[in-house]
Amino acid sequence: MDECLLLDAGSGGRASQRLVSQCFLRHFANPLLERLDDAAELRPAAAPLAMSTDSYTVSPLFFPGGSIGTLAVHGTVNDVAMLGARPHWLSCAFILE
Structure with a gap:
């Protein structure tokens, strides 16, 4: 594992x-x-x-074909659907620098 955490993680x-396999899986291993x-x-x-x-x-928040909001909603809905579940509610995540 690298000594520092970079934004590309x-x-x-x-x-x-690499971050998940070398850091999280080692400490939270479960099936x-x-x-x-x-x-x-x-x-x-x-x-x-x-x-x-x-x-x-x-950046920018709005770009050809979408926005950061639609990207986040569509990504979340897709992740849930891939496990066979139907989306009913949305959670909210914030990245604060």
Whole structure:
């Protein structure tokens, strides 16, 4: 693991994978986390129940084809749907520098 945490660790790419595998999995190892899903499956539930929160840092806030808000909502809905759950509510995440 690198000595310092860089901003690209939140990019969803290789740096994110490295952070999760070298830091979080080692300390919080369990079968559900080791699946590395983008959403958490909450059990027990009669129907598939999942939770996900996406957050982004994009500049500018509005860009051709969308905005930071639509990007966050669509990403979260997709993560939940990939576990077979239906989105009913949205959570809110803030990135404060």
